[in-house]
Amino acid sequence: MKTRLTTGLFLILFLLAFSLPVAGQEEHGTQKEKFDASTFITEHVSNSHEWHLMTIKKRDGTEKEVAIPLPIILYYRSTGLHFFFSNKLAHGHEYKGFKMGEGEYEGRIVAVNEAGEVDTENLLLDFSMTKMVVGMLAAALIGLWLFISLSRSYKKSGISHPKGIQSFLEPVILFIRDDVVIPNIGYKHYERFMPYLLSVFFFILINNIMGLIPFPPPFGANVTGNLALTMTLALFTFLIIQISGTKGYWRHIFATPGVPVWLLPIMIPVELIGMISKPFALMIRLFANITAGHVIVISLLALIFIFDTIWVSPVSIFFVIFMDCLELLVAFLQAYVFTLLSALFISLALVEEHH
Amino acid sequence: METQTAISLASIGAGLAVIGAGLGIGRIGGSAMDAIARQPEAAGKVQLAMIISAALIEGVALFAVVVAMIK
Numbered sequence: 092m093k094t095r096l097t098t099g100l101f102l103i104l105f106l107l108a109f110s111l112p113v114a115g116q117e118e119h120g121t122q123k124e125k126f127d128a129s130t131f132i133t134e135h136v137s138n139s140h141e142w143h144l145m146t147i148k149k150r151d152g153t154e155k156e157v158a159i160p161l162p163i164i165l166y167y168r169s170t171g172l173h174f175f176f177s178n179k180l181a182h183g184h185e186y187k188g189f190k191m192g193e194g195e196y197e198g199r200i201v202a203v204n205e206a207g208e209v210d211t212e213n214l215l216l217d218f219s220m221t222k223m224v225v226g227m228l229a230a231a232l233i234g235l236w237l238f239i240s241l242s243r244s245y246k247k248s249g250i251s252h253p254k255g256i257q258s259f260l261e262p263v264i265l266f267i268r269d270d271v272v273i274p275n276i277g278y279k280h281y282e283r284f285m286p287y288l289l290s291v292f293f294f295i296l297i298n299n300i301m302g303l304i305p306f307p308p309p310f311g312a313n314v315t316g317n318l319a320l321t322m323t324l325a326l327f328t329f330l331i332i333q334i335s336g337t338k339g340y341w342r343h344i345f346a347t348p349g350v351p352v353w354l355l356p357i358m359i360p361v362e363l364i365g366m367i368s369k370p371f372a373l374m375i376r377l378f379a380n381i382t383a384g385h386v387i388v389i390s391l392l393a394l395i396f397i398f399d400t401i402w403v404s405p406v407s408i409f410f411v412i413f414m415d416c417l418e419l420l421v422a423f424l425q426a427y428v429f430t431l432l433s434a435l436f437i438s439l440a441l442v443e444e445h446h
Numbered sequence: 447m448e449t450q451t452a453i454s455l456a457s458i459g460a461g462l463a464v465i466g467a468g469l470g471i472g473r474i475g476g477s478a479m480d481a482i483a484r485q486p487e488a489a490g491k492v493q494l495a496m497i498i499s500a501a502l503i504e505g506v507a508l509f510a511v512v513v514a515m516i517k
Contacts, residue, residue: 372505379508428501 126396132389136313136382138223140191140200141177144308159308161225165189166216167202177219226312227320230297238293267292271431275438284437287331291324292430299381299422303415315425316382318374325370328433332370336440343442369436373429380425384418456514463510470503 134143142159149155160178167173170188179186183193185203192201192209200217202210220228241260248254272281272288295315304310314320342348344362346355391411395403478496482489 372509375509375512376501376505379512380504383508383511424497424501428498428505431498 126393126399128390128393128397131393131396132386135389136316136385137198138221138317139198140219140221141181142222142225142308144306161222162220163200164218164220165200166214166218168213168215222312223314223317223320226301226309226314227298229309229312230294230301230314233301234293234297264289267430271427272434275431275434276441277438280441283335284331284434287327288430288434291327291433292426295324295377295429296422296426299426300419302381302385303418303422313381313385315377316385318378321374321378324377324429325374328373328436329367329370331433332436332440335437337443339442340440369432373432377425377429380421384414384421388414388418460511460514463507463514466510467503467507471500474499474503 140163141161144157144159147155147157158178158181160176160181163173163175163177163180165173167189173187173189175186180189180191180200183191188204189200189202192199200215200219202213202215204210237256237260241257244255244257267289268281268285272285276284298314298320301310302313302315344366345359347358347362350358388411391407391414394407474496478492481492
């Protein structure tokens with residue numbers, strides 16, 4: 092008869108099982124380098140040109156890195172377009188005049204001439220499919236698959252009771268329409284913006300969730316923790332606001348009603364800064380929340396390696412599970428807040444003039 | 447400035463930001479509890495507004511953390 096005590100004991104044993112590989116590493120190794128926590132953490136939350144799976148430490152002390160090489164696509168002004176895989180550039184090798192930068196060019200690909208000097212004059216554009224690009228494309232494919240099958244099941248069965256994936260997605264879509272978009276934008280115009288807001292919500296949500304799952308490869312890429320991606324999403328919101336701004340909106344910025352004329356030289360810069368700072372806040376909020384969550388989880392896991400003993404593992408893994416649940420909440424919440432604020436800003440742009 | 451000093455000052459800055467966020471979100475939580483206690487039927491709406499305000503304030507606190515991270 093299973094009691095709570097036996098279930099709890101099973102849970103603890105199960106968690107301890109995760110710490111066995113760490114115990115195996117304690118025995119050998121006369122000279123071990125100190126575990127570098129900050130490099131460990133930054134490697135996991137930042138972008139890279141290859142997908143690093145694991146580093147196997149062999150018995151004789153050498154390390155073998157297991158990584159999936161990703162395509163590198165470069166456009167170099169003097170030699171044109173290049174396409175090759177990242178294993179050509181592994182371990183600091185040079186290939187066709189390119190290598191991974193070191194020192195001040197850490198993390199980027201630089202063009203070197205024969206003497207090994209970095210070429211800074213010619214333009215080098217990096218369009219590679221890095222880890223985050225692959226994760227983003229995988230999230231896009233998952234989203235496409237989910238919603239195309241959703242629309243297909245609607246076409247087949249018409250308006251009937253929801254079955255399968257419908258029953259999960261339909262309440263969420265209706266929630267966004269009825270509680271986020273319509274209260275802000277109103278019945279007249281909401282249909283114009285529903286595609287964008289729904290896409291942004293599910294894109295951010297799927298990417299957040301995929302960042303929380305550590306493996307296999309398309310998961311675990313921390314896509315939304317990339318400032319360039321969140322900047323692009325904020326830029327989309329910004330462009331949509333500007334393009335759909337009515338005359339009332341522009342009037343609010345440049346000639347705010349009810350403001351005496353001599354205050355306008357102060358009001359106009361303030362309004363312009365406000366115009367830019369709102370999407371900027373969207374960008375930073377999403378990036379910082381997701382990256383901070385990942386950093387916390389990885390630091391808790393790195394505790395095991397810092398203390399270098401097996402007995403830290405149950406405590407650490409318990410905290411990691413708790414933080415992961417919190418991260419799941421944050422994933423949903425940040426997607427919701429981004430969509431809500433985008434809807435709010437769009438509604439500000441659609442303000443009608445009323446005399 | 448030396449890197450060690452910069453890192454320590456950045457950590458202190460991040461800690462200060464967390465104090466601000468903690469105070470703000472604590473006040474929101476407190477008022478939300480008061481509101482729910484006065485009118486339990488409005489609990490759903492109050493909860494929603496509380497979570498939104500908490501997310502926004504946390505956004506501001508994370509601004510400071512991001513600035514601290516760029517040491």
